[in-house]
Amino acid sequence: EAGLNADREGVAQLVRALRETRREIRTLATDARERERLVDQLRFETEEIASAALEAAEDQALHVEQARLGGARRLLQEAARALEALDGNSWSEAVSAVREIGTRDPSAANLVALAETIEASVDDLSRDLRRYREVIEEDPERLAAVQERLDRIARLCRKYGETLPDVIAYGVASAERLAVLTSAEFSMEALVAKEAALLAQLANSASELSRSRRARAGDLVLAIATELEHLAMGDATLSVGFACEDDTEGPFASVPDYEIVLTTSPLAGEGELLPRAFTETGIDRVEFLASFNPGETPRPLAAVASGGETSRFLLALTTVLGNASEARLEVLDEVDEGVGGRAGALVGEALLRLASRHQVLCVTHLPQVAAFGERHFVVSKSTDAGRTASAVAVVNGARRVEELAAMLGGLNAPNVAAAEELLRGAAR
Numbered sequence: 001e002a003g004l005n006a007d008r009e010g011v012a013q014l015v016r017a018l019r020e021t022r023r024e025i026r027t028l029a030t031d032a033r034e035r036e037r038l039v040d041q042l043r044f045e046t047e048e049i050a051s052a053a054l055e056a057a058e059d060q061a062l063h064v065e066q067a068r069l070g071g072a073r074r075l076l077q078e079a080a081r082a083l084e085a086l087d088g089n090s091w092s093e094a095v096s097a098v099r100e101i102g103t104r105d106p107s108a109a110n111l112v113a114l115a116e117t118i119e120a121s122v123d124d125l126s127r128d129l130r131r132y133r134e135v136i137e138e139d140p141e142r143l144a145a146v147q148e149r150l151d152r153i154a155r156l157c158r159k160y161g162e163t164l165p166d167v168i169a170y171g172v173a174s175a176e177r178l179a180v181l182t183s184a185e186f187s188m189e190a191l192v193a194k195e196a197a198l199l200a201q202l203a204n205s206a207s208e209l210s211r212s213r214r215a216r217a218g219d220l221v222l223a224i225a226t227e228l229e230h231l232a233m234g235d236a237t238l239s240v241g242f243a244c245e246d247d248t249e250g251p252f253a254s255v256p257d258y259e260i261v262l263t264t265s266p267l268a269g270e271g272e273l274l275p276r277a278f279t280e281t282g283i284d285r286v287e288f289l290a291s292f293n294p295g296e297t298p299r300p301l302a303a304v305a306s307g308g309e310t311s312r313f314l315l316a317l318t319t320v321l322g323n324a325s326e327a328r329l330e331v332l333d334e335v336d337e338g339v340g341g342r343a344g345a346l347v348g349e350a351l352l353r354l355a356s357r358h359q360v361l362c363v364t365h366l367p368q369v370a371a372f373g374e375r376h377f378v379v380s381k382s383t384d385a386g387r388t389a390s391a392v393a394v395v396n397g398a399r400r401v402e403e404l405a406a407m408l409g410g411l412n413a414p415n416v417a418a419a420e421e422l423l424r425g426a427a428r
Contacts, residue, residue, distance in 0.1 A: 004209060004212055004213065004216075007205070007208065007209045007212065008209060008281060008282065010205055011202065011205050011206050011209055011280070011281070011282050012280035012281070014198060014201055014202040014205055014206075015202065015278060015279065015280045016280065017198055018195065018198040018199065018202060021191060021194050021195045021198060022195060024191055025188070025191045025192065025195060028188055028191065029188070035181065038181065039178065039181050039182060042174050042175075042177055042178040042181070043178055045160070045170075045171070045174045046171060046174045046175045046178055048156070049156065049160065049167060049168070049170065049171030049174070050171060050175075052152060052153075052156060054153070054156070054164055054167060054168055055164070056164055056165050056168065057164070058153070058164060059150065059153050059164055062146050062149055062150050062153075063150070153167075199251050199252075200251075202251040202278065203251035203252050203253055206251055206253060206276075206278060206282050206283045207251075207253040207254065207255060207283070209282045209284075210242070210244075210253065210255050210282060210283055210284050211255070213242070213282075213284060213286070214242055214255075214259060214261050217240040217242070217261040218240075218261050218262060220240070220320065221238045221239060221240055221261070221262065223320040224238060224313070224316050224317055224320050225238050227315075227316035227319050227320055227350065228312065228313065228316050230346060230349065230350060230353075231312045231315065231316060231343065231346045231347065231350055232342075232343055232346050233292060233309070233312055233313075233316075235292065235293065235294050236290060236291065236292050236313075237290065237291040237296075237298050238288065238289070238290050238298070239260050239261060239262050239288075239289045239290075239298055240260070240261045240286060240287070240288060240289065241258065241259070241260050241261075241286070241287045241288075241289050241300075242255075242256075242258065242259045242260075242261065242284050242285070242286055243257070243258050243284070243285040243286075243287070244256070244257055244258075244271075244276045244277070244283050244284060244285070245276065245277040245285070246274055246275060246276065246277065247275055247276060247277035247278070248275055249275070250275040250276045250277050250278050250283070251275065251276060251278060251283070252273050252274065252275050252276070253273070253274070253276045253283055254270050254271055254272065254273040254274075255270070255271050255276070255283070256270070256271035257271060260289065287300050287301070288300070288301045288313075289301070290304055290313065291304060292304060292309050301313065310337075311334075311335050311336055311337045311339055311347075312339065312343070312346075312347065312350075314335065315332070315335050315347060315350050315351070315354075316350070318330065318332070318335075318354065319350055319353060319354045322354050322357055322358050327357060327358055327359070328358055328359070329358065329359045329361065330354060330358045330359065330360045330361070331361045331362075332351070332360065332361070332362045332363070333363045334363055334364060334365070335347065335351075335362060335364070336364050336365075336366045336369050339366065341366070341367075341368050344366045344367075344368030344369050345368045345369075345371075345372075345422075345425065347366070347368075347369050348368055348369040348370075348371060348372030348426065349372065351369065351372055352372045352426075355374070365407065366407070367404045367407035367408050367419065367422060368422060370403075370404060370407065371404060371419075371422035371423050371425070371426040372426045375394060376394065376395050376396075376400050376403065377392050377393065377394050377395070378392070378393050378394075378395055378403055379391070379392050380393070400423070401416060401419045401420055401423070402416070402419075404419035404422060404423070405418070405419040
């Protein structure tokens with residue numbers, strides 16, 4: 001491993017940010033007319049509600065005032081009538097008569113007290129009625145203003161909410177949405193500037209990542225070649241091809257269109273400054289080139305390798321990368337595909353080296369590989385009442401020898417002896 005994970009993650013973060021910014025630009029450009037319509041609507045709503053200067057319980061107070069102003073004449077008439085009645089002598093004569101009764105009959109003291117209470121209450125009522133009459137006045141202009149204010153509140157409630165608090169809350173929300181839509185963050189100019197800045201950062205980071213990869217690719221090739229020697233593939237010729245494609249929307253980078261890196265680990269070459277296609281992994285499209293036979297020109301791995309060669313190459317790559325990583329679980333499903341018995345032991349040894357750093361779980365049908373396992377499991381199937389089930393069982397001792405012999409072709413004396421020799425060889 002080249003130790004470039006942090007650099008690669010930095011490039012990935014820039015790519016994600018650039019894609020999101022471009023998505024916002026496309027959305028803003030596509031919805032520009034709708035956005036302007038929404039801004040105009042929100043601006044009108046906000047100004048209409050704000051200009052009304054509403055108070056939460058204002059309508060209730062206005063209705064009370066409207067009722068008083070609307071009935072002012074009748075209220076004054078009734079107040080005058082009440083005062084006229086209070087100013088009459090009928091109630092005072094009743095009080096005087098009760099007092100006379102009290103002087104003649106002590107048992108009527110309660111009547112006297114009640115009469116005096118009535119007298120005090122009438123005095124209070126008369127005084128308050130006079131104050132009320134002074135407050136009440138006919139004011140057609142104020143009545144018209146109150147009515148106009150209530151009409152305005154009613155219109156706002158029909159448009160923006162059932163109650164005044166609802167209308168006020170709607171105005172606050174509209175103002176907040178308007179502020180967001182008209183902020184610099186959502187302006188096309190700001191987004192375009194942000195896109196340009198991200199492209200410049202991505203150009204620097206992706207170019208540096210590409211150069212670092214090319215500078216260290218030779219070390220990886222050399223390590224894989226060394227591992228392939230252990231797998232009886234010492235004649236293999238390996239290299240890494242780095243390709244960059246043009247993309248008018250990509251970051252500018254001065255790297256070659258195509259460069260082959262050998263085991264000499266050359267410094268990355270320079271190319272023409274062009275906008276390059278990119279992904280979250282950078283601007284490089286990497287491929288392994290190989291020749292597994294002397295005299296053949298290295299070509300892409302998929303075009304030259306047989307099944308067995310591919311298996312051993314992937315094992316070598318896994319081993320090399322595993323040597324540079326933290327301990328982990330490696331699951332290899334038939335990594336020995338296409339590998340003969342002679343090379344099987346070499347594959348087993350490679351797996352054993354890999355297992356010195358990692359937990360290796362290998363699925364294999366090759367006894368030369370299975371013999372190197374620290375533990376040997378057998379997977380079997382059975383059918384009961386029309387249902388199929390799988391089972392996994394560990395085999396040890398003689399049972400493991402028998403299983404290896406069966407993998408060699410059958411449970412007989414020569415195969416048993418060969419199985420025992422495989423185990424002894426693996427142990428050595």
